[in-house]
Amino acid sequence: MEGEQKMSVMTIVQAINNALDIKLAEDKTVVMYGEDAGLEGGVFRVTEGLQKKHGVERVFDAPIAESAIVGTALGMAMSGLRPVVELQFDGFSYPAFNQIISNVSRMNNRSRGMYKAPMVIRFPYGGGINALEHHSESPEALYSHIPGLKVVVPSTPHDAKGLMIAAIESEDPVIFMEPKRIYRAIKQEVSDDKFSIPIGKAKVLTEGTDVTVVAFGAMIRECQKALVMAKEAGISVELIDLRTIYPLDKETIVNSIKKTGKIVIVAEAPTSFSVGGELMAIANEEAFLYLEAPPKRVMGFDTIVPLAKGEPLYMISPDRIFYEIERTVKF
Amino acid sequence: MEGEQKMSVMTIVQAINNALDIKLAEDKTVVMYGEDAGLEGGVFRVTEGLQKKHGVERVFDAPIAESAIVGTALGMAMSGLRPVVELQFDGFSYPAFNQIISNVSRMNNRSRGMYKAPMVIRFPYGGGINALEHHSESPEALYSHIPGLKVVVPSTPHDAKGLMIAAIESEDPVIFMEPKRIYRAIKQEVSDDKFSIPIGKAKVLTEGTDVTVVAFGAMIRECQKALVMAKEAGISVELIDLRTIYPLDKETIVNSIKKTGKIVIVAEAPTSFSVGGELMAIANEEAFLYLEAPPKRVMGFDTIVPLAKGEPLYMISPDRIFYEIERTVKF
Amino acid sequence: MIFNDFNPLEDKIFRVIDNDGKVINKEYMPDLDDETIIQAYKHMLFFRTADEMAVSFQRQGRMYTYPPCLGHEAIHAASGMNMRDQDWLVPAFREVGIMLLKGVSMKEIFLYYMGNEEGSNFKKANHVIPISISIGSQYLHATGIGYSVKYQKKDEIVFTSIGDGGTSEGDFSEALNFAGNWKVPVIYTIQNNQYAISVPVKNQTNAINLAVKSVGFGIPGVKVDGNDFFAMYATYKEAVEYAKAGKGAVLIEALTYRKGAHTTSDDPTKYRTKEEETEWHKTDPMHRLKKYMDHKGIWKENEEELIEKYKLEVDKQFEEAENMPPYKLDDVFQHMYVDMPDDLRKQKADYEQFLTWKESKK
Amino acid sequence: MIFNDFNPLEDKIFRVIDNDGKVINKEYMPDLDDETIIQAYKHMLFFRTADEMAVSFQRQGRMYTYPPCLGHEAIHAASGMNMRDQDWLVPAFREVGIMLLKGVSMKEIFLYYMGNEEGSNFKKANHVIPISISIGSQYLHATGIGYSVKYQKKDEIVFTSIGDGGTSEGDFSEALNFAGNWKVPVIYTIQNNQYAISVPVKNQTNAINLAVKSVGFGIPGVKVDGNDFFAMYATYKEAVEYAKAGKGAVLIEALTYRKGAHTTSDDPTKYRTKEEETEWHKTDPMHRLKKYMDHKGIWKENEEELIEKYKLEVDKQFEEAENMPPYKLDDVFQHMYVDMPDDLRKQKADYEQFLTWKESKK
Ligand SMILES: Cc1ncc(C[n+]2csc(CCOP(=O)(O)OP(=O)(O)O)c2C)c(N)n1
């Protein structure tokens, strides 16, 4: 079977485009819109060509009004459609915050299951692209704290495609965060066929025995670079890609901690009140007696991501990851 | 000195009213507004009488537009005033989310200190009052994750007054969450004079040796009830009232854990990606070798706070706190 | 066309009968048979009876809160009577009458205000969205549903509503702006009852009226006497035709007065005068319709008896609501997700363990 | 009054000179001496020179991005020239010219687009707020500042600006609604340059124009030819007088064309035609003002020489920006709070420890 699949080399941008294309083609209830997402195909060209192929009624531009983009999508989702909306950047998801927390996440519960919200809110997230303010943020903790949402972050073209298809097919609303920094940096053979990757399952990327490193999105690549340094230093690292932030795949994380006794968490967002804290809580709640060193967060400062000149000081570099891995292992 | 102070018995509502009154009287740059906050004195009457006393230019009603209430307050704060705005309920702070995260929290940094944002955003928070949807929420984790804000939650009339005065005098923006459930439930002698309580300092309410319980806001009272049960069971609990969620008073928390070796965290908000996770992270980062049992979160489910009929199942009761204290101590 | 003839820019108000129930604007009188007019009045009588009972149940401590609709009956009857089963209702919170005509039961309304989510599970009502407490947000949902039915080429119209205070929210403007762009079959109503809790509409905006806001979005708008059943009926009828013809959305400002308190925990004497109330009571929608019927001599029912009948019905529904089986732990969890995460299952199991311990302590 | 005579409801546009620089509307011609007119042109020439250089610096990879203001010069000169030192500027991001007239330096602008927060620390500009990237939010800040100066009885006027696309944001409407209520001395400009990135203004709203949105908030609005310096000047002058007289806020839609790309990473050929561009280029604000001056025979400068002089100046500023001392770790932390929490101090210290380790590995 595997051998017969047609494969293409894709970037994350192309993989998401391909996933959207497949779903638009097979399911007439899928519609997709956002600022510049129609004619132009979005500022990152993720939706390029889709309007031409699927028509302006199904792939279109929206006025600049994020609350409206999300709020109208919820209306569509409640009445038979499966909208996928693009918010132009992480920092522009906030004007839609009230619709997301007060309505999108709750409509199923509020209506006792009568009105579902099968919709995807996708946006590029994260730093490292020398951007203006509001263009470098990692708000996953905010969305993961909101009951009723699922929060997905792919780190490879393959995962991006499979998870996007799963997200569109999800009956629950999904926040889909795309690592813009590696939108085009990673190329990978991806099946041209339709496939999906289950939401809520992490992936062990590298097996190891000394320490567990948990990361997601653009930080995976940085971790992989740190792993090279760790290997040289004789440290065996188990690297886990979360892929989904909520619901967290506790089983995979906890099994790994039970094996290694140590955990280092890597993420770009500010440290405090973050996904890092949650992972440390899980380590305590589920694997306390196995912990041989304090779980460690290698995360952003509790500051705004600086503009380009200061960004290198903020962003998590492979050597910093290695430094903390080594300190944790030596604890 | 202490003996000469004039004291009055106050509820939290009266204490906050008194703090606002004092600041309005002594500082002409203080203005205060919100939906129904002027003529009527707010739906909880926290600002009652202030318009009459200080004039309609300084204490007034706002149209129903939370983003505007906060966004205009930022404009005022940048140009010489110290606005205090009321958002009617926790769940109605979200329409202002973008202004809070994208502007209020960052103006000082963005302008390199040239434009400060000395302003207070206050709102009643929390469940337990048999309210409609959006009227029972505890969004402290969301606001604490945002760099640039301070987040304060008083639990007594005395603290409410002292912290509110400190909040208004703070050069940094403060989110001031008021525990509506105990707005009038606790009466206390409070000095009529002006005094302030430093933001960022927790308070050890009860000293103990077996386990540290950390809570804040309305949960303090529930914890105190649980402490009675614990005492009967022969458990010595150290109870800490955080008073400020960001910046957390790590020193007080960590010193206590070092003494007791055990920590139970009590809060109403959903468990995942919460203040509870952050406190567990701190316990690990700063007191790992002292931990004798897994830190425990006694927090809300990862669900919406149910409407009144279901709320008792959601809210944290003293016996549940006691149950988890006992389990932790017996670990 | 009403929407052309009563220009909100000139602050014109559309009205068909006066306070005495006399027709003052014959050409716009909707063509309704006596039966329908009587039926409308009966609807309003039911609404008011149920509303007053709800207020008194709440006062007895048997419900937690309730937003009285007293005074809004003409708007509710006129819009409800212009809605078909397949049409959508996207309500705020002061639309009990419209909801009833769409098939929601008083039992469900009561359940909701007793604090039970089951009250938003409208068993027999088609296409009614649960009430939206976060002001303004429902307008966007209506716009989205409008897009959806248009895209799916369905013969469905969407009705939504907001208060005068709600027009200040950003979502209100964003929703109407999208509606103008998308030409969606949505009828947007503003129930301008003069107050947002304690704040009078003049402090809400400096616009000459609320209907003019439509200009900023390129959709027709009209200011209507919301206490005039015929004016409201004619307006909705025209709006429905407009939507059916594919012309898009309209904005209707329905002027009325919140005769009761904001909710049962509000005290209007703090912010409005007796004189003002008295003045507005003269425009009561039910008195006016009744007078119209009296002039025409078509009302022959015994109103007292009707009210008694309605009371029995409402009592029965209230009783049913009060006798709902108790709220279960499962009810907290089961609808959070269609596909429930294991975490939630575990939180529930943990809590059940606590409950077992608690039981064991008794 | 311009605001009365050019009713946006009738889609009237206020214009003083035509594309050939001929006065077509004499009665509204602002009373400006030749000196001032020449100065205005020089401002515009400087803006355009600096703007073109910024674009080319970015192309050379010496800045990260830049939003060209090409075509917006008349709006910038006219508003800047109507602002006093004590007046407030609350800009979006396409207001470089206005910022310059308020005392911001090109060096600061360059620094900002080189990715250095110091570029928002306007050392010599009074009352200029850093640019607001989150679209719409700045309108609310302007309203708040308006309240503040009014409350403090200061002789200060607030200028703010938004793009055509930005008018769809909820914050836009909320800000103007509050402005109407509070009668604040704020002049709100919409720089309608026909596009929001790739989206034409006709897809942004169904309103007949953007100035009519003022009606919904009870403030005056006017649609002005934004490429006509005199029309813009006269409009701002009147708006300033209106504000000074305590009458409140106004909304000005300034029609222009974004002659360049959205930012330096945008390619307009994807979404607009050469014909359209050519058509608009005929309305270029600088050509028109130049022609006016030529007709009058008042322009006697050597434009090439002026441009050379400006280029030297801009080059110097750019060089200064490029030679800024390197960004320090302290710069990340020091302004997050006025009263910095210990946590942040610790995060910084931890990072310094890492840097020491890193250094030791070299
Ligand atoms: C976003 C939001 N902000 C505040 C509230 C609190 N609140 C509930 S009702 C109300 C007044 C509503 O006034 P109006 O829109 O005129 O409707 P009415 O109550 O008169 O029907 C307010 C402020 C809310 N429900 N939602």
Ligand SMILES: Cc1ncc(C[n+]2csc(CCOP(=O)(O)OP(=O)(O)O)c2C)c(N)n1
């Ligand atoms: C809240 C928000 N959403 C989206 C963006 C991304 N964005 C930057 S510029 C732009 C288009 C702005 O168009 P317009 O308002 O017409 O201003 P112009 O660029 O034409 O000056 C968009 C969508 C943003 N900066 N802020």
Ligand SMILES: [Mg+2]
């Ligand atoms: Mg009202």
Ligand SMILES: [Mg+2]
């Ligand atoms: Mg534009």
